Amino acid sequence: MFFLTLSIFTSIFLSANSVQARKFRDTGDNEKLGGTNAELVANLLDVHNQRLQSMDSNNIDFMVLSCAQPCIQGFSDPVTAENMAVLVNNELAGTISNNTERFGAFASLAMHNATAAALELQRSVKELGFVGALVNDYQQSGADGQTLLYYDQPEYDIFWQMVSDLDVPVYFHPRTDIQTILNLTYAHAPSLKGPAQEFAVGLSTHILGRFPKLKIIVGHLGERIPSDLVRIDTQLKRQATLGLIMKQNVTTYFRTNIFETTSGNFAPELLNFHINQIGLNRIMYSIDYPYINIPDGTAFINGLARTMKKEDHNSLARDLAIEVLRLND
Ligand SMILES: *[C@@H]1O[C@H](CO)[C@@H](O)[C@H](O)[C@H]1NC(C)=O
Numbered sequence: 001m002f003f004l005t006l007s008i009f010t011s012i013f014l015s016a017n018s019v020q021a022r023k024f025r026d027t028g029d030n031e032k033l034g035g036t037n038a039e040l041v042a043n044l045l046d047v048h049n050q051r052l053q054s055m056d057s058n059n060i061d062f063m064v065l066s067c068a069q070p071c072i073q074g075f076s077d078p079v080t081a082e083n084m085a086v087l088v089n090n091e092l093a094g095t096i097s098n099n100t101e102r103f104g105a106f107a108s109l110a111m112h113n114a115t116a117a118a119l120e121l122q123r124s125v126k127e128l129g130f131v132g133a134l135v136n137d138y139q140q141s142g143a144d145g146q147t148l149l150y151y152d153q154p155e156y157d158i159f160w161q162m163v164s165d166l167d168v169p170v171y172f173h174p175r176t177d178i179q180t181i182l183n184l185t186y187a188h189a190p191s192l193k194g195p196a197q198e199f200a201v202g203l204s205t206h207i208l209g210r211f212p213k214l215k216i217i218v219g220h221l222g223e224r225i226p227s228d229l230v231r232i233d234t235q236l237k238r239q240a241t242l243g244l245i246m247k248q249n250v251t252t253y254f255r256t257n258i259f260e261t262t263s264g265n266f267a268p269e270l271l272n273f274h275i276n277q278i279g280l281n282r283i284m285y286s287i288d289y290p291y292i293n294i295p296d297g298t299a300f301i302n303g304l305a306r307t308m309k310k311e312d313h314n315s316l317a318r319d320l321a322i323e324v325l326r327l328n329d
């Protein structure tokens with residue numbers, strides 16, 4: 001069986017010129033994430049052994065690897081960010097180059113300079129064979145790292161034009177907010193940060209009106225947005241005078257340009273609700289390893305096979321991903 005899962009590649013950078021696994025969540029609860037911290041680090045880096053075995057034993061044919069948040073979006077200095085992106089992309093390409101039947105990759109991009117981002121995406125797709133890009137929400141910039149860049153501004157048109165021309169998806173992944181925001185919003189209740197609440201929305205759809213062919217992927221069942229479409233669209237209409245430049249409403253974009261993945265949001269009833277809201281033809285199965293254990297994904301997708309029609313299940317587990325990522329091209 002061919003299951004597609006989106007996975008997270010080895011992050012983060014402990015030195016200026018080598019890509020290393022980060023010391024992953026050394027909080028003592030790594031048991032839940034599949035073994036000890038040392039096992040996890042080894043598994044992140046050594047995709048050809050443990051990872052592949054785990055894919056085989058969980059019926060996963062293909063994994064897309066990418067750099068865990070915040071990755072390049074955390075580098076405020078443009079030159080460092082651009083060099084790091086090239087380093088990560090080259091390293092990842094080298095890692096998977098002898099097994100592209102089982103592994104694909106999303107490019108990491110420095111988003112300081114839209115032209116440079118466009119060119120690195122083009123190189124990653126054309127020369128390295130990557131299937132798209134993944135950005136971890138806003139790009140930090142400025143001397144103090146406190147200026148946040150969003151990609152709906154006109155200066156990014158050149159980037160989105162390249163995305164359109166290459167016909168590859170861009171995955172919007174959330175990131176942990178900068179400390180300033182965390183202090184202002186979550187100082188009273190740190191347990192709410194991250195996926196519990198903070199990640200709920202990190203997506204701007206403004207660009208879509210200008211680039212009708214764009215394919216945007218949003219994880220974790222659309223970061224909850226499809227659960228709230230009517231309210232969002234009603235409110236956006238009211239606030240249009242504040243400068244809304246979208247041509248369509250968010251509901252429409254979720255049916256024309258945006259795809260979502262399950263990534264760890266393994267809630268069958270919520271999935272059914274989303275299928276009703278945006279259509280099964282917008283939803284792809286993914287796991288979100290290493291934040292989520294691979295067998296948990298298997299239990300979810302296998303469980304759905306009991307209630308979904310075979311062709312619907314195939315669409316969710318593989319067919320749509322093959323189409324969006326153009327794996328058969
Ligand atoms: C690819 O290269 C890695 C590292 O040398 C190796 O462990 C792995 O077995 C190779 N995979 C294939 C399919 O040749």
Ligand SMILES: *[C@@H]1O[C@H](CO)[C@@H](O)[C@H](O)[C@H]1NC(C)=O
Pocket residue numbers: 113114115116119
């Ligand atoms: C942005 O990147 C392009 C392509 O590398 C380069 O020609 C241009 O000078 C850069 N712009 C700035 C402001 O650094």
Ligand SMILES: *[C@@H]1O[C@H](CO)[C@@H](O)[C@H](O)[C@H]1NC(C)=O
Pocket residue numbers: 179180183
């Ligand atoms: C966040 O709050 C902590 C604790 O009060 C403080 O030490 C730190 O400087 C603050 N950081 C920012 C960026 O505001």
Ligand SMILES: *[C@@H]1O[C@H](CO)[C@@H](O)[C@H](O)[C@H]1NC(C)=O
Pocket residue numbers: 229230233234248249250251252
């Ligand atoms: C969104 O736009 C579509 C197409 O114009 C329209 O049919 C629908 O009623 C709108 N939804 C909301 C909630 O405004």
